[in-house]
Amino acid sequence: MREKKIGEKQRQHRPLKITNYIFAVFFFGIGALMDGIVLTENYTIQGEYAPGTGFFPLVVGVLIMLASVLIAIQTSKGEYETKKAYPERKKIIHMTAFSAIVIVSLLLTELLGLTISLFLIFALIMTVIYRYSWWYSLLVSVVSTGIIYGVFAIGFSIRFPVGIFGF
Numbered sequence: 001m002r003e004k005k006i007g008e009k010q011r012q013h014r015p016l017k018i019t020n021y022i023f024a025v026f027f028f029g030i031g032a033l034m035d036g037i038v039l040t041e042n043y044t045i046q047g048e049y050a051p052g053t054g055f056f057p058l059v060v061g062v063l064i065m066l067a068s069v070l071i072a073i074q075t076s077k078g079e080y081e082t083k084k085a086y087p088e089r090k091k092i093i094h095m096t097a098f099s100a101i102v103i104v105s106l107l108l109t110e111l112l113g114l115t116i117s118l119f120l121i122f123a124l125i126m127t128v129i130y131r132y133s134w135w136y137s138l139l140v141s142v143v144s145t146g147i148i149y150g151v152f153a154i155g156f157s158i159r160f161p162v163g164i165f166g167f
Contacts, residue, residue: 017075024072031064094129101125113163119145
């Protein structure tokens with residue numbers, strides 16, 4: 001009787017195990033692609049006084065590959081089991097909305113500029129996904145965008161992409 005229950009439990013989690021392996025391979029490929037592009041194109045890893053333009057993408061690519069290896073290791077050890085093999089409908093909607101907001105904002109960066117696109121990302125995520133009031137979302141978005149602009153554009157003199165409004 002006990003063997004039957006264990007077999008049913010393993011069958012219930014089999015789709016999650018396969019999905020974990022698929023995502024591990026997929027994200028390892030994404031990380032390897034990022035690192036390959038950085039290393040073969042005209043990106044500098046180390047500038048004269050600071051990290052170059054390729055340093056951050058290279059580190060992110062390595063971290064993505066490490067995370068995918070860890071996912072595969074945990075999955076092979078059986079540490080992937082949860083009560084629900086698939087996310088709830090509400091979480092899927094939130095993930096889809098988040099992805100759509102980020103993608104649309106990134107596509108609008110050239111037209112609107114980075115500062116306005118960051119503001120839109122913050123404001124839309126807070127109002128659409130987290131359901132904060134519009135005034136609180138605007139306040140946090142203005143402050144967050146201002147801090148990012150102050151640190152990077154003013155503090156480090158990094159030029160942000162400028163849109164049709166000039167900032």
